[in-house]
Amino acid sequence: MNDKITIFDFDDTYDLQDFYKNSQFKRVDLTNIHGVFGYCDNETLKRLKNIILKEDTSGINFLGSGNYHYMTYLLMQKVDKPFTLVLFDHHTDMMNSLFGNLMSCGCWVKRALDENKMLKKVIIIGVEKKLIDNIDEKYRNRVFCYSEEDIKHNIPWTSFLKDKIDKPIYISIDKDVIGKDEAKTNWQQGILTLEELREIFDFLVDNGEVISVDVCGECSSRDEIVANFYSDSIINSEANKEIIEMVEEERILN
Incomplete structure (x- = not known):
């Protein structure tokens, strides 16, 4: 593996992987660092940003x-050219945000669209269809969704993506998009397979410039009983290995 891996360790979740x-x-x-689980106030967010700025995050x-x-929101601030x-x-x-101006894992994309001048559009793959209807109308010309239902009905994702990949690409993978047989998360999960993830990833690389990749969606030790956390960590470690191999094969990162 030539691509450097950076582990941002909030709670020792990766110890068993x-x-x-x-x-x-x-x-x-x-x-x-306290006050970061799911939500983060502005002072803590600045502290995390200062840490990220000192790190080489050019790998995965x-x-x-x-x-x-929401760490993706901070990592994307390092991108110095228009991107998708x-x-x-x-x-x-x-x-x-449910609590004033707190950053959260549920609002970071919206805030990035509002605040990051380099972020031109967002393409979401594998999202539950009913959630798409809740996207504010003012973002509809910048946010494009290939839903879980599109996956179920084999709607061609190549044609969906083809005319939308016109700028460098930042890829963020939450493993809750993957079915429960291949990943274990603390959230409701989708149905994408790791094989389908690899196929779409390869297409993105072939049709655009990938500038960064991040991955989340581990089972948190804070939410799991010990026995489940151990077995789920093994499954997630295997999924992460496949994702790393996927990135390594394309030789896209510095």
Whole structure:
């Protein structure tokens, strides 16, 4: 594995996984930062941003459980040219924040669209269809969804993506988009297979410039009983190995 792996460690979730241990990797210890599980205030967000700015995140970045998916919002701020976010996720992450201006795992995409001038559009793959209807009308010309129902009915994703990949691509993968046989998360999951993920990923690489990749969707040790956490960690480690192989085969990152 030539592509460097960065593990952002909030809660020791990756301790039982071994997908990274035979590769070049760096572990960023965030376990001493409080008030980050699912929600994050502005001061803590700034603290996390300062940490990220000091790190080489040019490889593939692992963010922990989906409760920390808002880390993508910070990582995307390092992109210095117009780009498209391709988000593999069973949710839109475009809700309004439930608690004032707190950043959350459910609103980070909306905030990125509002605040990141380099982010031009978002393509969400595998999202539950009923959640698409809740996207605010003002974002409809910048957010494009290939839904779980599209996957079920074999709607060609090649034609869906072909005319939308016109800028460099940031890819973010939440494993809750993957079916329960191949990944275990703390959230409701979709039906995408790892094979389908690889096929779409390969298409994106062949038809655009991929500038960064991050992955979340681990089972959090905070939400799991011990026995389940152990077995689920093994399944997730295997899924992460496949994702790393997928990225490695394309030789796209520095």
